Structure formats: C-alpha cells, structure tokens
Amino acid sequence: MDSGSASEKAVANGGAGAAARPQWSFLRVVVSFRRWWRDAVIGTVEQGEVIAKRREECALSSRYLFMTAMSAGIAVLGLLLSSPAVVIGAMLLSPLMDPIMGLGFALAIGDYRWMRQSAHSLAWGTLMAIGLCAVIVFLSPLQDITSEIASRTRPNLFDLMVALFSAMAGAYAMIRGREGTIVGVAIATALMPPLAVIGFGLATLNWTVFTGALLLYVTNFVTIALTVWAMARLYGFSATLSENQTRWQNFVLGLVFITLAVPLGFSLHQIAWEAGAARQVRSELSAHFGTSSRLSQPEIEFDGEPVRVSAFVWTTRLEPDAEVRSEENLARLLGTAVDVQLKQFLVRDEESAEEAQLASAKLAEEEATRDRLEELAARLALAAGVEEDDVLIDRQRRRALVRAVALPGAPLETYAALERRIAATEPEWRVELIPPVATLPSVTFEGEEPGDAAREAIALAAWAAQRLGRRLTVAGPEEQAETVRALLVGQGAEASLGQTRTGEVRVEWAPNEGE
Structure with a gap:
C-alpha cells in the first residue's frame, strides 16, 4: 500500500512537473525579452537629450507663431482653390506637431509644468490659425465648399488609425534620433487643414463643416499625444507618479481614447452604409431597363433629405415611369425618401448604346487624367520649389521628373521623403525628384x-x-x-x-x- 502510494505521488509529481514546464518556459522567454528590451533598446536611448530637445521645440516663440500663421494662410487658400498641392505645402510648414509631441512626452514623465507649456503653445497656435483662416474666408469672394473642404468634415475610425500609426512613427523617430521621418508624419496627420476648415465653417456660419473639422482636428492631436505617451513609456521614459496614480492616469487616458473612437466608429458605419446603398441604387436602376441599355455611374447626394440620385441611361426603349418606380423601391430598400433624376438617351441598338457609353466614359477619363497630371505637376513643383513649367511629365513612359532648388535648412532626407510621399499617390508612375547637391550623412x-x-x-x-x-x-x-x-x-x-x-x-x- 505504501509502495502504491509512493508510485501515485511520483506520477502526480511528474505530471505536475510536466504541466509546469511549459509555464516556466514561457515565463523565462518573457523575462529574457524584458531583459533584452531594457539593455539593448531602452539602455541605448539618450533620454535627457530627447527631453531637452522636445522642451526647446515646445516653447511659444515668434518663429512658432509666424510659421503657424503662414501655414494657416497657405492651407485655407489651398482649400478654397481645391488644390491638394498647396494644402500639402501647408502641412510641411505647420509647426503644430511640436507642442503635441511635447504633451505626450510630458504625460509620460509626469512633468505638468512642461504639459502646461505645451498646451499653452498648442492653444495659441490653434486659436490664431482658426482666427486667421476665418478672416481670410470672410474677406474672400470664394466661399464655396470645395472637395478639399468636404473631405475634412467627415472623420471616421480610419482617420484615427492614420493618426495612430503616424504618431508611432513620429515618436520612434524622435526617440531614436531619426527626425527625417517627421516630414512624412506631418503630411500624413494633416493638422493644419482641419483648422483651416474650422475657420471656414466659422466664417460662413456652417456648423456642420465646423463641427466635422473640429472632430477631425481633436482626433488627430489627441491620438498623437496619447500614442507618443505610450511610446515614451515603452522606451523607458518614467514618471514620478505613484503606482496608484499611474494606474489612474492609464485608465483616464485609455477612456479618452475609447470615447474618441466611439463617434468615429459611428461615422465609419455611416460611410459603409452609403457604400452599400450605392450598390443597391445601381442595381435598382439597371433593373428597369433591358440588357441592351447602358447606365452611367449614378451620382448620389446623401447629405440632404431626400437622398438625391442622378444618372444617364442609353437605352433602345424609353421608360417614362422608371423614375417613379425607382423612387418607390429605393425608399423601401434604404428606409428613407429618395429623389431620382434619370436622363434617358434613345439609341438604335445595343451596339450604339455601348459606343455612346464608351465615348462618354472616355471623355470623362481624359478630363480626369488631364486634371490628375496637372495636380501631379503642381505637387512636384511645390515640393521642388519651382514653377509647374519646370516639371517634366512623360505620359508615354509614365514618368514625372523635377529638379529641386535648395531649400534653406532642408537636408537630403526632406527631398527623399517628399518624393516617396508623392510617388505613393501615383503607383503607376515613376516619380523622380532630383535633390540639390548636399552633404551626405x-x-x-x-x-x-x-x-x-x-x-x-x-x-x-x-x-x-x-x-x-x-x-x-x-x-x-x-x-x-x-x-x-x-x-x-x-x-x-x-x-x-x-x-x-x-x-x-x-x-x-x-x-x-x-x-
């Protein structure tokens, strides 16, 4: 009996040991990783140097206010002219990234004096930019809502994700001393254009535009600040807070992030609904005409009540009641009133319908291509600091080339980042920005x-x-x-x-x- 008991204990101990071994192996991996991270990563960061530089760039100075004002003026003019190239120039000039980064680092180390300094600089820059943009719009004869303005009035969860990943890249660049990355981050997060749109909404008393752009700006700067805080803590920037205070800080900041994500999630849901509604509209309009007809891409306005739909139809048989039937069916499918406007063109046969549709599509494509190339040339000219006539556009080889002039204080990284940014928007083109001869790193x-x-x-x-x-x-x-x-x-x-x-x-x- 004793022998059996001993055997049972041995088996039990052996089983317990076998079960414990994977657990201990996992813990050893975790401990080894934390030791490696502490020695090989955190240990190589010059925290004092990083903090000193961030503090210096967060100060409210005449340079900061001047560059903010110039960036705001360029941004609002680019929005009024619907020129992406001019808007990108405003993003590059904007210094608003510095105090937002400072907020994140100040939160990470618990330096509330630095936090107040960064918030003070950010508040002055924000208010000055909004006020200046509002004055320019108020005095301007152009007060139409352009596509560039409209695109910044409906932020969604994807905008938050863009700010999140951009802030991670920016914080890494600041901590590891690779600040050339900040050029791309400044363009990606686009802090100044939303402020210009807020000023536009204020000047025109358009509160839909005002609130939408305000939400986008708050999304960007809060996400950047919280992400920088998280990255700084990850890289060993420690606070002087107690353990209980740290837990409360983590809880509050996490709650802020979640609170911001909720309305953006609803906005993304609305955009997804509109995409589904667009598919239903096209299917419903096509169902009223035979297979010999051809339908253009419907234009849909979801903002008003009712939803407005317009399209062209090339058909061998006119359908006088197509609009009425479409409105009734779409109202039932979408759950809202719909106003349908169809322009029907009578053709002889299916081949004629196809030819008419192709001719219309080709004309629209040529116009879009011409506008796209003009926009590409404008962006390259702005990045290179030259006139648009100095940009070489080779349509056959799909190549765009420009020689940049030397920009004061701009290292080679700036030109390379600008080329990558523009090339990313034109994947089918070979974009080359020739930099000036400069000192190599x-x-x-x-x-x-x-x-x-x-x-x-x-x-x-x-x-x-x-x-x-x-x-x-x-x-x-x-x-x-x-x-x-x-x-x-x-x-x-x-x-x-x-x-x-x-x-x-x-x-x-x-x-x-x-x-």
Whole structure:
C-alpha cells in the first residue's frame, strides 16, 4: 500500500512537473525579452537629450507663431482653390506637431509644468490659425465648399488609425534620433487643414463643416499625444507618479481614447452604409431597363433629405415611369425618401448604346487624367520649389521628373521623403525628384556591421547618387569602407573606395570629370 502510494505521488509529481514546464518556459522567454528590451533598446536611448530637445521645440516663440500663421494662410487658400498641392505645402510648414509631441512626452514623465507649456503653445497656435483662416474666408469672394473642404468634415475610425500609426512613427523617430521621418508624419496627420476648415465653417456660419473639422482636428492631436505617451513609456521614459496614480492616469487616458473612437466608429458605419446603398441604387436602376441599355455611374447626394440620385441611361426603349418606380423601391430598400433624376438617351441598338457609353466614359477619363497630371505637376513643383513649367511629365513612359532648388535648412532626407510621399499617390508612375547637391550623412557602425541608422544613411546616399547621376567615394577604415561601398553598389549607385583613415566612414561625392 505504501509502495502504491509512493508510485501515485511520483506520477502526480511528474505530471505536475510536466504541466509546469511549459509555464516556466514561457515565463523565462518573457523575462529574457524584458531583459533584452531594457539593455539593448531602452539602455541605448539618450533620454535627457530627447527631453531637452522636445522642451526647446515646445516653447511659444515668434518663429512658432509666424510659421503657424503662414501655414494657416497657405492651407485655407489651398482649400478654397481645391488644390491638394498647396494644402500639402501647408502641412510641411505647420509647426503644430511640436507642442503635441511635447504633451505626450510630458504625460509620460509626469512633468505638468512642461504639459502646461505645451498646451499653452498648442492653444495659441490653434486659436490664431482658426482666427486667421476665418478672416481670410470672410474677406474672400470664394466661399464655396470645395472637395478639399468636404473631405475634412467627415472623420471616421480610419482617420484615427492614420493618426495612430503616424504618431508611432513620429515618436520612434524622435526617440531614436531619426527626425527625417517627421516630414512624412506631418503630411500624413494633416493638422493644419482641419483648422483651416474650422475657420471656414466659422466664417460662413456652417456648423456642420465646423463641427466635422473640429472632430477631425481633436482626433488627430489627441491620438498623437496619447500614442507618443505610450511610446515614451515603452522606451523607458518614467514618471514620478505613484503606482496608484499611474494606474489612474492609464485608465483616464485609455477612456479618452475609447470615447474618441466611439463617434468615429459611428461615422465609419455611416460611410459603409452609403457604400452599400450605392450598390443597391445601381442595381435598382439597371433593373428597369433591358440588357441592351447602358447606365452611367449614378451620382448620389446623401447629405440632404431626400437622398438625391442622378444618372444617364442609353437605352433602345424609353421608360417614362422608371423614375417613379425607382423612387418607390429605393425608399423601401434604404428606409428613407429618395429623389431620382434619370436622363434617358434613345439609341438604335445595343451596339450604339455601348459606343455612346464608351465615348462618354472616355471623355470623362481624359478630363480626369488631364486634371490628375496637372495636380501631379503642381505637387512636384511645390515640393521642388519651382514653377509647374519646370516639371517634366512623360505620359508615354509614365514618368514625372523635377529638379529641386535648395531649400534653406532642408537636408537630403526632406527631398527623399517628399518624393516617396508623392510617388505613393501615383503607383503607376515613376516619380523622380532630383535633390540639390548636399552633404551626405556619415555612416556609424555598431560593431562589425552598420546599424539601422547607418543603413538608412547608405540608402539615402544611393538614392541621391542615382537621382543626380554622380559617383560616390567611401573613405574610412578599409574593411568598413568596403562594406559600405558594396552596399551602395548593391542599391544601384556607382561607388569607389577613397582614402583609408581611422574614425567613422564618410560617403562623399566623387569629383566630376574636369574638376
């Protein structure tokens, strides 16, 4: 009996040990990861330097107010003219990102004096931008709601996600010292255009526009501030709060984020409903005409009451009561009143209907293509600081090229970021922005291999060499210089070894022939 009891205990202990082993293995992985994160990631962050720089850029200065005013003026004019290129220029100038980033860092370390300073700068910049935009709109003869204005009056959950991911990229860039990324973040989050639309709504007493743009602006700046706070805490920026105070801070900030997400979720649901309604409208209109007819893309206005629908139909048989039947059926399907306006064109046969539809579609496509190329040229001209006539547009090869002038204080990263941003909107085109000749970044090795920052510097040098059509030389310790040269050649640049010397590796421009 004792022997059996001992065996049972051994089996029980063995089973318990087997069950515990995976648990302990998981805990060891977690502990190892936390140790690695603390030593290899947090330990490499110069927190004092990051905080000092963020504090300096959050101050309410004459430069901050001047650049905010200039950005606001450019933004509202771009919105009134419905020019995306001008609006992008306003995004690049806007300094509002600095105090919002400061709010996030101040929350993370519990520095409420810094928080008040950042909030003070943000409030002054916000109010000044809204006021200036309202005055410009009030004095302007153009007060129509353009597509650029309308697109910033219906924020949804996707806008929150854009601000979230952009803020993560921006916070990482600030913490790790890769601030060239901020150019792309400034464009993606678009802080200034919503303020200009708020000013437009105030000047025209259009409260739908005013409240929609206000919600978009609040979404952007709150999401950025909270994301920066979370990233800073993740990278070891600690607060002087007690454990209980920290829990309350986490709870309140999480509640703010959720509260902001709820109305945006409802807005996204409305947009999804409208997309489904558009499919039902097209299906219903097509059902009233035979297979020989052709229907244009219906234009639908959901803002008013009733919902207004208009379309063209090329048909071999006119249907006088099609509008009435469509209104009745769509009202039942959508649960709201619908006003349908159909323009029917009588054609001989199905082939004639197809030809008429194709001709109409081709004309619309040509107009859209022409407008799109004009917009692309305008954006490239603005990014390069030149006139639109200086932009080369090759429609056959789908290539757009422009040579940029030197912008004061703009490093090579700025030109590369602008090219990437514009190229992302035109995936079928080869967009090339040729930068001015500027000093190339140095390459710092972490051990025997170049680190992430060094690889970014190498990629930037290769890009600049390809755009300018120039060769590079690599100077430094022989083995490291050869590694950098091989990486440059692998990325399409022509590079040769320069002078062997101690210290960091330098990538430099090779002299042109005759120099």
